[in-house]
Amino acid sequence: MRALLLGRTAAALATSLIPTTLTLAVIHAGSAAGALGTILAAETVPMLLLLPAAGVFADRFPARRVILAADLTRAAAQAGIGATLLTRGVDVPVLAALAALTGGAVAFGTPAVRTLVSATIAGPQRQRLNARLSVWQGVAQFAGPGIAGTLMLGVGAGWSSLLTAALFIGSALTLGALRTPAAAAANAASTDAGSTAAPRRAPFWHDLRAGWTETRRHRWFIANVIGHGIWNMTAGVLLTLGPVIAINHLGGGTAWVITLQSGTVGMLAGVWTAGRLRLARPLIAVALGASAYALPLAALAITAPLPLLLAAYTAGMFGLGILDPLWETTIQQRIPREALGRVGSFDTLISFAARPAGLALAAPAAAAVGTALPLAASAVLVGGANLAVLLIPAVREHPAPVAVSSAPLVTSGA
Template identity: 60%
Template structure:
């Protein structure tokens, strides 16, 4: 492992844990100091700027050095969390202040997310990217599992304000890891094109990859389905499978499945990564069907393990495939469309699951979601690119219409 790769992993570990602390800390703080509507407003103020700015962030990630974009994003999140901590400690809490700071946090998340794929390409040699993406996936999974408990413990021990201050310090430490980062692969310097032109060029490049567009749609389907399952699953577990303890067991087993899947992804002899990602996503239909059919506890738990295992295998394979097949100079813009669909679909599932279940019950929406997840991923198998081996596919140069319409050629030998 090179020093730059080590810095990247340390920085993303700190940032992942800090990011996972934020929702629980805000929730626990506002439960005691505000109303449910206040909590919804603050969380929405974090989500909406992130969604709206993702396309902009994609252009920025392709225009500027990615390690600097991630560095600034971490510093902005650090400042916002330190300010939230100071606000919570000083009291009384002003919801408007928290909403503005949450919006800054969400905007920074959007810019950092768009740049991280490009940063991996710049820092990590191609043979090591799958293993690096798998390690990043393990870090993310552990953070999502451990951070809520840590935030709750900090809340009980020292209060939400100190928890937010710790989160800000973690972001500062994450940013510090990028200060001396030296990417091994740099892009040719080029004259910046107009923003609208670069955005349009990113969309042109995105349409050039049917496998990507089709996969992004299926990702949106399972993220939407996950919103339904994570809303209705706990209700079913509490009512029919043994109470709160049943859902805790199911969720923890699912987390273990996710981590095992991520760990296995870089070690399994996978030659057709897009085929594997389609199968991995399709496995999420199993827990949807198990909950919908009111299966016994052991069946539901096993199904959730398999579904999360599939998503664990999917994540590093998908990231590595994008980094291999999408030109580096367009990776931020193309990847932003993937992030936009994924980040938007799950909150939509959260928002509509309860009203839909109230109108028609929990069985029908979960079974319909299971069918949609399975069918969408089965349809991917009709694309020839999905069956291509990783050894035979490389990123092609950006097409002429993208270059001539929006950018200055990077070298005189660019294929025409």
């Protein structure tokens, strides 16, 4: 467990360094804003396109090996970015190509994390592990921009990218000693049950289609994914319009910084609490946690005083902190392990795609109708969509301890 925590924390810190490093490097070089957009898009687009295929890989191959390859690939890409920044400056085509390589590696590594946790820890300890992962990843994400900015001002952005590469290498090395007892126990049980011949692997497209079939089979999963996608989209609206309201009506940029810090405290408190909850129906808490994000959206819509906004944002982020470990644990329990990578990749795809959509839509909407209406509509949307999940019987039921897959990973046919 310690190796997994250490490795994933190092990877999270490295990931959080990347956007700040690239942004500061481009701005410091005086390049046009389009250059930054090109580089960041070069990372995002391959990541989104490759996620469904990456889910198949996460189910076909040992998760530890998939993440190991992904971390080493990201390390190589970041080392290349660091060398480019140190020797050639902001070379947009080269940086965009290396960013695309990074995005592809993110796509393949992300679905495998769930399967790795599932294979490493079984039973009630899994929820505590997910909570610890969320805490340390949250701390890493909070610290990353500050570290990147300090390195940029002190020694240059190139060294920040080289540190990022070193962190990814460190993450990869921790996996070398990692053992997956849960997977070994499952394999032993399969052998004891009479499995003597290695089954032939199904075609790639068959596995991809089977993953989507398995995803559609779980109404509770699809409803939650849609709800989480909506809160990711509304988070883009909040993060775009929130600073505008804070600067114009709440006392300036300092008010917004304080608001973000209060949200970080709330999120970490929620994650810490989630690791200690013992809930028979965790999806109810997941739905309530996601719907709590309506609170800061509503507070901004009515231009609430700063103390009320701080309370609302803290509560909203506390709900998201509760959500993350419980959601991860639930899908690891309810989705068959042999389909977990494929099913989970659709969750990640919706989340990754929704946030940029909110960022893109917020400013034009505010320019057309003002800030209040988009924020109020977002509050109603995120609250309504996630509370509606409670209408699904499977959300309110006690989950079955073992899920049965309708989408087998391998077949015995030709």
